[in-house]
Amino acid sequence: MAKKRGKMGRPPLKAKDKRTAIVTLRLKKSERKELEQDAKAKGLSISNYLLQCWQKARAKK
Numbered sequence: 001m002a003k004k005r006g007k008m009g010r011p012p013l014k015a016k017d018k019r020t021a022i023v024t025l026r027l028k029k030s031e032r033k034e035l036e037q038d039a040k041a042k043g044l045s046i047s048n049y050l051l052q053c054w055q056k057a058r059a060k061k
Helices: 029-042 046-059
Strands: none
Touching: 029 046
């Protein structure tokens, strides 16, 4: 009988830690390109870059 393999990858997040809300943002093509470049320069996805910027701005309050 073959040995059962364990699950691969990250364990599931707890319900309270899951991000489920979606925010839509309309940009000009030029703005989107600049946003992508800024996120890429930080090594982040656009959503993580925006989240990080928002969290940083809130921390300054």
